[in-house]
Amino acid sequence: MENPMYQDLKGQTALVTGAGKKSGIGYAIAEKLAQSGANVVLADFIPSQEEKTPLLIAAGLKEMTALADSLAGQYGVRALFVEVDVTSTASVDQMAADVKAHFEQVQILCNNAGTVLGVPSAVHTYDENAWLKTIDVNLHGVYRVSKAIVPLMMDTGGAVINMASRAAKVPPLFNGAYAVAKAGVVMLTKVMARELAGSGIRVNSVCPGVIDTDFTRWRFGLEAQILNATEEARREEMVQTIPLGRLGASEEVANLVAFLASDQSSYMTGQAINVTGGQLMEL
Ligand code: NAI
Numbered sequence: 001m002e003n004p005m006y007q008d009l010k011g012q013t014a015l016v017t018g019a020g021k022k023s024g025i026g027y028a029i030a031e032k033l034a035q036s037g038a039n040v041v042l043a044d045f046i047p048s049q050e051e052k053t054p055l056l057i058a059a060g061l062k063e064m065t066a067l068a069d070s071l072a073g074q075y076g077v078r079a080l081f082v083e084v085d086v087t088s089t090a091s092v093d094q095m096a097a098d099v100k101a102h103f104e105q106v107q108i109l110c111n112n113a114g115t116v117l118g119v120p121s122a123v124h125t126y127d128e129n130a131w132l133k134t135i136d137v138n139l140h141g142v143y144r145v146s147k148a149i150v151p152l153m154m155d156t157g158g159a160v161i162n163m164a165s166r167a168a169k170v171p172p173l174f175n176g177a178y179a180v181a182k183a184g185v186v187m188l189t190k191v192m193a194r195e196l197a198g199s200g201i202r203v204n205s206v207c208p209g210v211i212d213t214d215f216t217r218w219r220f221g222l223e224a225q226i227l228n229a230t231e232e233a234r235r236e237e238m239v240q241t242i243p244l245g246r247l248g249a250s251e252e253v254a255n256l257v258a259f260l261a262s263d264q265s266s267y268m269t270g271q272a273i274n275v276t277g278g279q280l281m282e283l
Contacts, residue, residue, distance in 0.1 A: 006262040010037030012158070013078075013103040014261065017086060017145055018113030020044025020064035024213050025163065026112040027067060028250035030079075032258045034071045038108065039078040041099055042068050045085050045113065055115050055218055078103070086113050086141030087133070096148035107158035108261045109149050111142040111185075114163060116215075120174035120226060131177040138181035142188055150192075150201065157200025159261045162189045164205040164272055166280050182207075186272045193270030202269040204260045209276025210238055212247040243278030 014033045019026030019042035030040045044064055047056045059067075065081045072079040080102055084095040099106060115137050118130025142162055150160070167175065168182035189205040196203055210216055220234040227234070239246060256275050259265050274280045 006036035006258055006264065008263045009033060009108070009258070009261060011039070012107035013039045013041070013099075013105060014108035014110065015041040015043060015099060015106055015145075015149060016110040016112055017043045017084065017141070018045075018163075020046075020059060020067065020081065021214065022059075022067060023250070024215075025208070025211060025250045025253050026110070028254040029110055029112060029257045031071060031075075032251065032254035033108065033261065034075040034077045034079065036258060036262070037075070037077060038261075039103060040068070040071060041080045041082055041103070041106075042071075043082045043084040043095055043113075046083050053115070053117065055215065084113075084145075086145055087136045089144055092144045092148045095145075096152065099149070100152055104152075105156055106149055106152040107156055109146065109153065109158070109160045110163070110257055110261075111145055111160070112163040113141055113145075114138045114165075114178075114215075116175060116178045118177065120222065121176075122174055123176045126176060134177035135181045135184070138178060139184040139188065142185055146188075146192065150196070153201055154199055158202075159265075160189075160192060160196075160201060160203040161257050161260045162203070162205040164189070164207045166207050166209045166274065166276050168205075168207055168272065169274075169282070170280060189272065190270045197269060202260075202265070204265070204268060204270065205272045206253060206256055206260070207272055207274045207276070207280070208248060208253050209242065209274070209279040210247050211250060211253055213250055216247065241279055242276070246277065248275060248277055 016030045019030045068079040068081040085091040118127045164185040165182040167179040193203040220231045224231045
């Protein structure tokens with residue numbers, strides 16, 4: 001069924017990074033855009049055995065390709081899965097070449113890929129490789145993918161949406177590299193918004209609070225271990241800090257991304273918009 005709100009997205013092409021997991025925010029975004037009739041490229045990382053971490057448990061190539069195929073079948077759009085490691089320029093450039101070969105142009109770029117390594121750790125004890133890698137995925141990945149894909153957006157104009165976090169604005173404990181990277185994403189968004197305004201490309205970022213995904217379940221598990229509590233107790237404690245009284249759903253982040261991709265947000269650029277159930281309120 002099409003989403004009648006965003007008819008202008010019909011026939012556009014969207015690339016969403018970190019979209020190969022059905023439970024994740026990236027897939028929810030790809031599905032929401034496909035519902036509005038956009039063609040979608042789902043890009044994601046397939047870690048080698050050595051690269052696997054508790055958070056990098058994405059499905060394999062077969063499952064990710066099946067996700068793209070199911071979106072194509074369900075919504076009557078073109079959908080493609082492309083493997084990418086956003087920390088590798090060669091891999092990102094290969095992804096851009098594949099996207100160009102299939103779709104020629106792109107109108108919507110959603111930089112959603114993200115991860116956390118080396119936590120929990122205070123800055124003064126943080127493992128250097130984990131610190132650098134966390135910033136590489138979350139911040140430099142956005143730069144690399146934008147550098148490769150924005151040229152494909154120049155002829156038509158469009159929208160870039162970067163996934164930041166509440167952690168970009170409120171310092172989390174013992175998760176410094178991620179917070180610094182996401183704060184960088186907010187500023188990178190503003191820089192790109194100014195640079196690309198004259199080319200008809202709007203650039204905004206999204207700052208989710210606590211969204212119910214693998215990422216969050218992993219975090220609660222970790223915190224429960226440290227605090228000698230149960231995962232359920234950690235979740236309950238978190239819920240108490242959220243005025244709307246529950247965690248967010250991936251689809252609720254996807255709703256905001258679709259709005260920012262569409263002409264319905266035509267006078268918005270350079271913003272960092274909270275989707276936190278009221279956990280973060282700013283003037
Ligand atoms: P997730 O862990 O389920 O998904 C992240 C995706 O990024 C995965 O598919 C993973 O394979 C991909 N990825 C990781 N490293 C990559 C690399 N080197 N190259 C390409 N792809 C890579 O997490 P979730 O929750 O869906 O998060 C999506 C985005 O939302 C992330 O940027 C995260 O930081 C952000 N976010 C999530 C929040 C939450 O509560 N779940 C809160 C605030 C922000």
